[in-house]
Amino acid sequence: MLSEEEVAGVLEVLAAAGSDELFCIAIEIAGMRDEPVPERRAFESLLKKAVKDRIIEPVSAQEVKGCSSEKIYIPGPAAFPSVPDELSAVMDILRIKKRKIDWKKVAPSRVNELSGEVDEFTSSIEGLAGGWLNKKKVSQLEKEYGRLMSTCSDFEFWIPADVYGLKTVRAKLQRIKEELSRAGGLISGFTCQA
Structure with missing residues (x-):
């Protein structure tokens, strides 16, 4: 097969x-x-x-x-x-x-789908602000961030031109990365429990 x-x-x-x-x-x-x-x-x-x-x-x-x-x-x-x-x-x-x-039809729908996933992820992080997270939850959040970043990179090579909002998605992911970096690999605003 x-x-x-x-x-x-x-x-x-x-x-x-x-x-x-x-x-x-x-x-x-x-x-x-x-x-x-x-x-x-x-x-x-x-x-x-x-x-x-x-x-x-x-x-x-x-x-x-x-x-x-x-x-x-x-x-x-x-x-x-x-x-x-x-x-x-x-x-x-x-x-x-x-x-x-017809990339003028395919690309916008896929980029909008990815943008929605990034927005949902951002909301899930913001909704947890000030809470306690264990290492497992932090690891899950970082893994999801990695998946979204990888998908965005794949899209940048897959879609013929960046006229469909990929730069905006990349900027959203960059802001998430900065928050992760400021927290030393942990989501900003959280305390990690052992």
Whole structure:
């Protein structure tokens, strides 16, 4: 069966594909590799995990030109694509053409989503001001900050231009970082319990 990176590689070449198309591609490639045909449920689980890991991103048909499937995926911000050697032949067999991502539609929705996550995180920190935190809670907050920072960095490389508010998200994260630094690695305004 295709790996997550190979699914991202297929999407890198095609720009976008529906889940049914990806499954057909996976079947063709499995045949060329003399591998067992993947089970649909297992393949859908692979796609779900790839979405969770931000290796691929689900988008709507309105966000992609030339693709009308209900469930459409594009390469995600955390993708390190690996294009299967068999893909060119499979594209010819299945008569699949490359699509075009409409970044003017995709980017703002994803940046707004990330900005909302950062705002929610900021609120959760501010809501705890003056409270006592144990090391475990501080560690969880710092881990979440790291995830948000990593996602923002991934977005900066993934989205073609910064006209969609990523600089604002980065500035919010920078303010959180400054608060963490002032507290010596602990969230400002908290006392850490052992």
